[in-house]
Amino acid sequence: MKRVLVAVVAGGALVLTGTPALAGPTLGPYGYGAVRLGMSAKRAAATGAVVLKMRAGEGSCSGWDFRAHPTGRDSVGLYISKKRGVAVIFAAKGVRTPRGIGIGSTMKQVKKAYPALRIPRDGDPYVVVPGNPKAHYSFGASAKGRIEALALVHVEQDCVS
Template sequence: MKKTFAAVFAAGAVLVAGTPALAQSAQAPALGPYGYGAVKLGMSAKQAKATGKVVHKSGGGRDACSTWDLKSHPTGKDAGGLFLSKRRGVAVIFAGKGMKTPEGIGLGATMKQIKKAYPKVNTRTEGNPSVRVPGNSKAYYMFGVNKHGRLEELALALNNQDCVS
């Protein structure tokens, strides 16, 4: 059976018919180069809250950084999806399940896949591998790889972030 594809243009709108996957797929935002969807690195707490995409978890007051979650990717009780610095705004965004960089790297990727996507990745023996974010010289990706060589933690961070080590 032959499947067909049709597009109808009416008053500036596009209606797509054909395979269900084509008609229903929505492009998920990428982690990087400047943030995740509406949440951008460097945003103040007020700006981040105004997106409606984040929820405050802990910290603030005298703390240098506060912990937040992306509403679309909540974390556990003792974790955070993003860290907001009093001095620098949104400083670090951690990847949740299903989130990927524009180069297609997400949780579960292998070190081989990371090196292919980011040939300049720093794989120093101490600390986590990292690489400058393509298209944003003010940020880097940090890769937390487990003993099996799989990515179990991925973060997009400002070069001068002061929230996580």
């Protein structure tokens, strides 16, 4: 973790203290920024952080983008379920978990950060989010073992398979 030195002049004496610097945007354990897992579409939109990209239509989920992280034409930044609220939040480049894992991390780094990682025969590796048993991180890795996709997922989501 980066550390920042803060200088304070107190009664003519210079005092230096080390404090952790913000490491950048963090995904989890309950959401990203003001957007939280389980939050309704109305409440998520009210944060001003997201914009509707794809209406639910016949499906149960609508697709949204974060204003700060717009996605390409055929993708979304998060899904919001009619039943469950915010169900899946995808990490944008530069966004990391509290343990420092993000797009570009290696599977070796993921396993070290999350020793309880589960690797199913079919599907992406995942782990229950430390501090939130109602969510898990899902890691999409390349054939070379680099993380290409990272999502914070509500365990009862009904948007993606």
